[in-house]
Amino acid sequence: MNAPEDIVIRVRGLVTRFGAQTVHDGLDLDVRRGEILGVVGPSGCGKSVLLREIVGLDVATAGDIEVFGKNLATLSREERESVEMRWGVMFQEGALFSALTVRENVEAPFREHTDLSPELFGELASLKLVMAGLDTDAHFKTPAQLSGGMRKRAALARALALDPELLFLDEPTAGLDPVTAGRFDALLKELTQALNLTVFLVTHDLDTLAAVCDRVCVLYGGKVAAIGTLAEIKQNATGWIADYFSGPRGRAALDTKGR
Numbered sequence: 001m002n003a004p005e006d007i008v009i010r011v012r013g014l015v016t017r018f019g020a021q022t023v024h025d026g027l028d029l030d031v032r033r034g035e036i037l038g039v040v041g042p043s044g045c046g047k048s049v050l051l052r053e054i055v056g057l058d059v060a061t062a063g064d065i066e067v068f069g070k071n072l073a074t075l076s077r078e079e080r081e082s083v084e085m086r087w088g089v090m091f092q093e094g095a096l097f098s099a100l101t102v103r104e105n106v107e108a109p110f111r112e113h114t115d116l117s118p119e120l121f122g123e124l125a126s127l128k129l130v131m132a133g134l135d136t137d138a139h140f141k142t143p144a145q146l147s148g149g150m151r152k153r154a155a156l157a158r159a160l161a162l163d164p165e166l167l168f169l170d171e172p173t174a175g176l177d178p179v180t181a182g183r184f185d186a187l188l189k190e191l192t193q194a195l196n197l198t199v200f201l202v203t204h205d206l207d208t209l210a211a212v213c214d215r216v217c218v219l220y221g222g223k224v225a226a227i228g229t230l231a232e233i234k235q236n237a238t239g240w241i242a243d244y245f246s247g248p249r250g251r252a253a254l255d256t257k258g259r
Helices: 047-054 076-082 100-115 118-131 149-157 180-196 207-214 230-235 239-246 248-257
Strands: 007-018 020-030 038-039 062-067 087-090 166-170 198-202 215-221 224-228
Touching: 007 047, 020 047, 020 180, 020 198, 020 224, 038 180, 038 207, 047 062, 047 149, 047 198, 087 149, 100 118, 100 149, 118 149, 118 180, 149 166, 149 180, 149 239, 149 248, 180 207, 215 230, 215 239, 224 230, 230 239
Parallel strands: 038 198, 038 215, 087 166, 166 198
Antiparallel strands: 007 020, 007 062, 215 224
């Protein structure tokens, strides 16, 4: 049993409907401090919707979401902003501003949320980009001038700009070749340990699940159908979950990582 202070995200009774479609139907979930939780499930099961509801971009039909012990629906604007300053988000495809250089993209959170000098913006942005594995010659290029893997690293640097405690990642390795995706996984693991992050990671990538995730949450049928380590989930898997983790790709990922 985890103490309340060890639960960074607590979701209870979450219901999400879009017209006649029910995406979440009484979903409960706890995310523990310091873990990398991988969230998987079939297409359309509401993985990214759940992430967007937790960070406040979408509104659930019913249920409660607490982050850092705060019920987000009951907070004032100022209280909510103070909570939001404690997390960073990396969206699908990176969502970088195409007209800005990579460094200017990472400077954006500093400009919006701090009173630091413009000179310090640039220095801090460059530091974050180096932490994310981008050499200085890439800092002054636009996103269009970078490879897919470099854009992902730039987006990660922006998500880490304000030193968050909690990191949300939506399909961070989607569209990357296996070698580049593996390097991103290794970087994420290293940064999570170095910065004491809690990570909520939406992915379809079985290799990422095996390489970096402490626990895996499977969404199916509107609820959390299974949660635990990969070994625990595979041992008790039935139906779609068994097909997902015990198919050729699932077996290859687990065998490669020895999980």
